[in-house]
Structure formats: structure tokens, C-alpha cells
Amino acid sequence: MLASECEEVMTVEEKEPSRAERILAGTVAxxxxxxxxxxxxxxxIGWRWSLR
Structure with a gap:
């Protein structure tokens, strides 16, 4: 689901992403x-702790 959305975004943007955009996208991801x-x-952890 998320991968297909990303692919759609990539196909919409036809230009090659710049270095800064690639770094930003990687950081966000x-x-x-x-x-x-x-x-x-x-x-x-909270679920396990509450079971005690």
C-alpha cells in the first residue's frame, strides 16, 4: 500500500530528484x-508490563 503510493509519487515527479531531496527523503523515511x-x-513493553 505505502510502496504503491511512493511509486505513484515518483512517477508523477518526472524530473530526477536532487541530492538534497534524496537525503531529505532518506532522513524522513x-x-x-x-x-x-x-x-x-x-x-x-506496556502490554507485557500491564499483564503482571
Whole structure:
């Protein structure tokens, strides 16, 4: 779902992305991944802790 959305965005933008845009996109993607991973870990720890 997300991959297809990204592909659609890439096809809409026909020009080659610049170096700064590529770095920004990578940073944003990395940040989102870290936030999602942290949220999953936090929810799992909270769920396990509440079961005690």
C-alpha cells in the first residue's frame, strides 16, 4: 500500500530528484521507521508490563 503510493509519487515527479531531496527523503523515511519501531516496542513493553 505505502510502496504503491511512493511509486505513484515518483512517477508523477518526472524530473530526477536532487541530492538534497534524496537525503531529505532518506532522513524522513528513517525517522518514520524509527518512530514506528519505537511505538511497537513501547506498546509491547506496556502490554507485557500491564499483564503482571
Amino acid at each position: 528513517f525517522t518514520v521507521c524509527m518512530v514506528v519501531a519505537f511505538a511497537i516496542v513501547a506498546i509491547f
